[in-house]
Amino acid sequence: MVVATEPSLLLERHDGYFCSRFHAMASPCELLIETTDQALAEHLGRLARDEALRIEHKFSRYRDDNIIFQINHSHGQAVAVDEETADLLDYAKFCYELSDGMFDITSGVLGKAWRFDGHTAVPDEVTIEQLLNHVGWQKLNWSRPQLILREGMQIDLGGIGKEYAVDRVAGLVQAQTDCSVLINFGGDLFSTRARQAGKAWQIGIEQPDYDKLHKQAVANKLIEITTGGLATSGDARRHIIKDGKRYGHILNPKTGWPVHGAPCSVTVAAVSCTEAGILATLAMLQGEHAEDFLVTQDVPYWVVR
């Protein structure tokens, strides 16, 4: 992933709000800012872009100059991490325990066996067994601020990075303005407060591609968000089909195999984007029981199957 050194920032004026666009974390990012003050909109756009790029730079596992690279290439040596990284590791540990091991930031190495581009062969059991030796939060040693990773293990904060960035930007924006701002990083989003005159931001949830093939035009689901976060897990385009069997891209970190019966996508609304993202991911990991899980959590949700 190549990140442009001077990414462009686009500002558009719409009816009643400004839209600031940029690209970060491999996603189109935008801020919808309900204001007539162009200088404010430009300022917030810059603030958001800088924060998104800072988080990407710091936590992307595709770079060789950040803390994640240092941890993943520590060869069993202890790495002392900064406060923010420590907070995220504490949070990852909490989510691992809360989900009985289903949410695991060490599961990324399984991606070596599974490439969900629609064509690659299904890996054999032996390959997966070998990779599973390097998966499992319980195998690493985390004693704030010190992390010891066994040789061959890796961590990846990609599962919460984008949602975390949305919430961080929301915090920065709220410190600057009282107007309603929608922060949308590739479909994970947060609305800082209600818009004027009872209006809400409208979000479309994309339907699976094969539904688009089936019908000439499929109306996307439309969600109105007034305040809070919204995150979507799942991507209907990422799967393998082999011998007529469809393998979704949601991997169970305990077995190394795709979760059976996972929905195409799960969208959850919660008080923060990060929380919505964790709930959406955990729901996907429940496979055919995704809806049962979401009903128990008592959150607004939308499942596309």
Add this chain to the structure above:
Amino acid sequence: MQLKKPKPIRRLLTAATSTLLAGTAQQVVAAEKTPWQVDSAFLYYSEQDRVTVYEPVVAVRQETGDDEFVGMRLVLDSMTGASPNGAIPTDSPQTFTSPSGVSTYTTPAGETPLDSSFHDTRAAISADWEMPLDERLKAVFGGNFSREYDYTSLGVDATFSWDLNQRNTTLTTGLSMSQDQINPVGGVPTGLSPVPTTAGGQKSTEGDSETKDISGLLLGMTQVIGPKTLLQVNYTFADEQGYLTDPYKLLSVLDNSGQLRASDPYVYEKRPDSRQRQALYVKGVHQFGADVLHASYRYYWDDWGVTSHTYDLHYRYELAGGRHYLQPHLRYYLQNKADFYHYSLEDNNIPAYASADYRLGDMSTTTIGLKYGLVLGESHEFGARLESMQQKAEGDAPFEDNTAVIFQLNYSFLF
């Protein structure tokens, strides 16, 4: 199988997340909006020197529950112009009485006789209700009603779709039934009886109205072949019983010398009162990047001896990142005639059934068209389509070729 109930974890998660973020949010307010989806279209169809049709359509659809929808559709057809009445062109002018029997029209020598009293307005309304019966099983129930001055139709249908194989396969079965009533102007003419040739002449009739019952069955399968490819196969069967004749069509009767016979030169057509129609349809859809290709073939056959092949191809070119698209369309239709199709009849050799309707003859049509679409944000889409259709007599069928222009505007929006 899951044995234990999922545990509630949200409160704990909220607390931990707020520690991570130093508390940004207070509450969440989000709800799904279920706008009305409105599709409107206006179609103009015009055959050279013949029929012109104006057809506005409005359809609305609303989500009424989880994956549950109701829809309604209203179509108005307004037809004007002239249509071949079935008689052949001759060396001298021909005079016909209109179906009502009160007036006459004359066709000049050498021209295909066209009945210009042909104008009509049809209104059709249909409604459907789509609902999930099970996580994998969907049902659509529909009803339709249409009315024009001499024709009324009432129908119901039900379609069930069953997703299998992790939704890579969908099996579909549909049943439909309709009952039509025909009230021809001037009564139902007796099949193959002479057509009066002077205004006020009496035709032989069999009452004022007739009925027609149609039952249909659809069996279909849609298979996802790969992430970008889809294959659909359908078999349809329809059984029609009742009055299947066109009460306004006639045939010319020729004598031994090949001239119109002196007395009663025209007779009303007569078709069998039952028909079994079947068709096999195969369609492939493939995505090339953002573009989509649709290719289909249909083979049709019925117990009247009609067989046909339809080849249809359209390709959607996405332009400007999906903001516009262009869609060229190519269609070829080739038909073999019905057993009782006759261009004209011979005196003293009148068969049990006969029709000179070119739509039952050996013919082909070729359609070439282009559609332009403009996507205006999430909820508005505009389209314009222009097509040209060439209809040709095939083999030694001597009827006249024809061309038609089709122009359609459509606009879809949410509100």
